[in-house]
Amino acid sequence: MGQIASLRRRANVPNVTNRTDNDDENCEMHRFSSHPGAFFGSYFLLGGERYDLAKPEAFLFGENADLDILGNRSVQFPYSSQPVNDPVRTLNALINLRRDSLKLTKSKNDTSENNKNSFCLEFYFDCDSACYVQIHFFAKEFINDGRIQFIHKYPQLKSSEQYYFDVGAEQHFNKFVMDASVYDLSSMHYDSGSYFPVVIEIRAVDCGIEQMQSTMASIEHATDQCATFVVKALKQKLVGNYADRIGAGAPVYLAAVLEYLAAEVLQLAGNAARDNNKSRINPRHLQLAIRNDDELSVLLSDVTISQGGVLP
DSSP: OHHHHHHHHHHTSOOOOOOOGGGGGGOOOOBOTTSSSBSSOSEEEETTEEEEOSOTTOOTTSOGGGGGGSOSSOOOSSOOOOOOOSOOOOOOOSEEEOGGGOEEEEOSSOOSSTTTTOEEEEEEEEESSOEEEEEEEEEEEEEETTEEEEEESSTTSOOOOOEEEOSEEEEEEEEEEEOTTTOOGGGOOOOSSSOEEEEEEEEEOSSSSOEEEEEEEEEEEOSSTTOOEEEEEEEEEEEESHHHHHTTOHHHHHHHHHHHHHHHHHHHHHHHHHHTTOSSOOHHHHHHHHHHOHHHHHHTTTOBOTTSSBOO
């Protein structure tokens, strides 16, 4: 019954004749089968300017026939989103592996016959904190004492050592060589399950913030006739301990409030310095910023300073 209705409905769709690019003046707008009138407008607004469309029937994101699948009920725009009960906060990434740069290359250091099929795992990454890179094989994540670690499906496949890097952008990693006598590359493709053949772990260190990015990858045969291997990134995950820090209690909340107040005061002080034709903020500008803002003046009227007294 549904197929018959679909065919009958499709039969009511007007056929759009084939046109060339030179038939712009004779083109017609697509007619929606369930509604009278044209579905697209003849112009659009961008940057406060009006632009006329040469082919108003052109659908940018699909076929015109797909529009006939839509229902008859109009939808309010902008769309009303459901309220989110869980708190959502921005996670600032300190580390990031450039997914498109991940590749396997033939190792140039090994010249022996046994190691002629060794491959070097290379990629580029950025880090705003000191970090280390470690590669795991047939591993999955698990949480131990609030920290993400990795467990291996085959214990004989040891993880690589930890390679440490300083802060920097577009850093090149090419220090790990996959020896063909140890790693069977032909069996390191991902089928299904929670264990991934290759897991690249980048973890921030010495920054006071726990943050880790894991890149899950699979090694597959190349599709061409070169009979080599390629590495394919499957997914990436960035994990931080911001939830624990937010729930740590009053000290963390107080620090967040002070950070917000400091930003507000510095912005007002910058305005006061600009009004006085000064390029730098001095203590006088901070005093003016607090005095000229009624809410800040009341809020900080009884705040003590380290040398004694209150804010002027």
